[in-house]
Amino acid sequence: MLKLYYNPGTIALASHIALEESGADYEAKKLNPAIMEHTKPEYLAINPKGRVPSLVTDRGILTETPAILLYIAQVYGASAFPPPEDPYDLAQLQSFNNYLCSTLHVNHAHRKRGRRWVDEQNTAAIKAMEIKVKSNMEECFQMIEDEMFEGPWVMGPDYSIADPYLFTITQWMEGDGVDPADFPKLLAHRKAMLARPAVARVVAEHAAK
Structure with a gap:
């Protein structure tokens, strides 16, 4: 197990x-x-x-x-x-997931975990990182909304492992000061995910x- x-x-x-x-x-x-x-x-x-x-x-x-x-x-x-049969399609899927991992998640972490990057005594730097999170996350979500999201699921018609990953990160929007209504595709995706019994x-x- x-x-x-x-x-x-x-x-x-x-x-x-x-x-x-x-x-x-x-x-x-x-x-x-x-x-x-x-x-x-x-x-x-x-x-x-x-x-x-x-x-x-x-x-x-x-x-x-x-x-x-x-x-x-x-x-x-x-x-x-369903795993992509074409190596290029699999690479595209991994590209999306790695963008979430290496960019969005790291940007989000600067809000509460700035001490990973600067000494705890450097309160001004920590505060500056916290303030920057909103605009950094909005920029990333806009990139996904405009360029990376195929619809209705991340990679197109087929549900994939990118969908739970994106859903999880969009759950952080409000906490990061991001308005989900500014990203209608991602908001629709969140609602579609919550309608899935396993997700609920x-x-x-x-x-x-």
Whole structure:
């Protein structure tokens, strides 16, 4: 059985949705953010990076969302996430997911985790990073809205592992000061995702106390 470690409110939601959609036999283990459980020795023995998600498989432990999503799609999710047959199409899918990983997620992290980039005493720099998050995220969402989103799903007519990933990051819009109404395609995508029973189940689980 697969085992997914996650924190509520994090990017781990994407991997959790993918597992639920795929029908794989898995267990979801919620870590306790109140005690920073992801930084404790027990979890660091699973993922020394101290981040979520982590996916325990029968062959070892996978980390990093793009890798976990691709693994789920290729091993368990052929019906929910038909893998692209053409290498170029697969590369395009990975290009989209890696943009979310390397650019949007990093931009978002500057709002609460500026101390990753500057010393804690440099409060002016930390504040400047927080202020910049809104415009950085808006710029990225506009790029996706105008250039990268095929519709009705990310890659076109077929649901793919890019959809739970994009959905998870658009969940952060309001917190980052971004108005979802400014991005009608992404807002419609969010609503379509929430209408999927598997997505609704996982979202409810993450929201539960």
